[in-house]
Amino acid sequence: MEKTYSFDLSGKNTFRMKVSCRCFIEYDSIADLIDIDFEDLLRPVKHIGAGSNILFTEDFPGTILHSRIKFIERIKEEGDEVLVSVGAGVVFDDFCAWAAGEGLWGPENLSHIPGEVGASAVQNVGAYGVEAKDIIKTVFCYDTLEEEMTRFEASECGFGYRDSIFKHEGVKDRYIVTHIVFRLSKAPAPKLDYGHIREALGDKELSPAAIRETITAVRRDKLPEVTDLGSAGSFFKNPVVPEDIYNKVKAVVGGDVKVPAYFLEDGLVKIPAAFLIEQCGFKGRRSGNVAVWDKQPLVIVNATGRALPDEVITLENKIRVSVREKFGISLVPEVEHI
Numbered sequence: 001m002e003k004t005y006s007f008d009l010s011g012k013n014t015f016r017m018k019v020s021c022r023c024f025i026e027y028d029s030i031a032d033l034i035d036i037d038f039e040d041l042l043r044p045v046k047h048i049g050a051g052s053n054i055l056f057t058e059d060f061p062g063t064i065l066h067s068r069i070k071f072i073e074r075i076k077e078e079g080d081e082v083l084v085s086v087g088a089g090v091v092f093d094d095f096c097a098w099a100a101g102e103g104l105w106g107p108e109n110l111s112h113i114p115g116e117v118g119a120s121a122v123q124n125v126g127a128y129g130v131e132a133k134d135i136i137k138t139v140f141c142y143d144t145l146e147e148e149m150t151r152f153e154a155s156e157c158g159f160g161y162r163d164s165i166f167k168h169e170g171v172k173d174r175y176i177v178t179h180i181v182f183r184l185s186k187a188p189a190p191k192l193d194y195g196h197i198r199e200a201l202g203d204k205e206l207s208p209a210a211i212r213e214t215i216t217a218v219r220r221d222k223l224p225e226v227t228d229l230g231s232a233g234s235f236f237k238n239p240v241v242p243e244d245i246y247n248k249v250k251a252v253v254g255g256d257v258k259v260p261a262y263f264l265e266d267g268l269v270k271i272p273a274a275f276l277i278e279q280c281g282f283k284g285r286r287s288g289n290v291a292v293w294d295k296q297p298l299v300i301v302n303a304t305g306r307a308l309p310d311e312v313i314t315l316e317n318k319i320r321v322s323v324r325e326k327f328g329i330s331l332v333p334e335v336e337h338i
């Protein structure tokens with residue numbers, strides 16, 4: 001376990017905001033985590049993963065915790081089903097690579113998403129028609145209040161679109177994800193219906209490795225690599241609106257432009273925020289040290305590496321105001337502001 005005071009967080013958030021925290025603790029095992037005296041920590045306390053969905057808005061006045069619990073273990077096999085236990089500190093894409101290497105189906109569509117395994121349950125990460133909840137069986141946590149290990153079956157996690165109970169008041173500060181049991185499969189289960197995935201696969205033979213390779217290439221093409229350029233992936237959630245608002249969007253953009261939409265239950269429609277932001281003229285727009293990504297305007301990037309939190313927030317607000325004024329839709333950030 002490592003404990004550092006006045007810690008520079010630039011290497012611990014993919015947006016690369018140059019902020020610090022008063023205390024930073026990285027632990028290597030469940031035993032180490034249990035050893036931490038939570039009563040004694042500088043407050044507030046915040047647990048992070050790879051920091052790939054976070055905007056630090058200022059120096060953090062308390063303690064940041066980070067897990068280095070790293071293991072991937074097959075724990076049970078029954079028929080085609082394989083249960084795999086994975087430590088919260090494992091890079092999520094390393095788990096995807098491992099599963100593809102083993103010929104196991106489940107996480108291949110989630111390949112190349114930045115972040116770590118623990119956060120995948122908190123955030124219910126999703127891409128290309130698959131969400132973490134589809135493969136999560138059980139989430140194991142340390143309960144910092146009762147000071148004991150506990151577990152949540154997937155049905156108890158309140159999973160929704162980029163949401164779970166672990167993001168909600170009363171729960172988020174209490175439970176720390178230590179490891180997750182995923183349910184993978186030896187039987188082919190390709191999910192190819194999102195966007196152009198089927199097309200992008202071409203005539204490749206269907207395997208978890210081939211799908212992983214294709215998804216990785218699609219993501220590399222569209223999204224900035226967090227290793228090259230600071231960002232936190234999608235900055236906003238895709239809004240879900242009643243059909244009359246969707247009709248208003250259609251009227252505003254005019255008959256020639258097709259408004260992309262996914263029709264949900266109860267007359268609700270999900271409209272890609274990327275489309276709305278593009279329509280407001282922000283695609284590729286640079287403002288000081290920050291910019292809206294030119295291939296996917298849902299992403300705000302730290303264009304020079306020197307961006308300050310306030311510059312990101314100013315651009316975020318401009319986008320929100322513009323989308324609200326033009327379409328009457330309030331975008332909600334997907335990135336957590338701390």
Ligand code: EPU
Binds near residue numbers: 126236260298
């Ligand atoms: N679009 C535009 N202009 C653009 C780009 C996209 O109008 O420049 C429209 C198109 O109609 C496109 C639609 O937006 O069909 C959807 O675009 P995309 O497939 O890139 O997905 P998204 O809805 O913008 C979501 C996730 C991404 C995930 C992709 C792929 C959210 C907030 N974001 O983006 O997740 O990779 O789907 O499944 O749900 C993340 O969470 O950080 C993330 C990158």
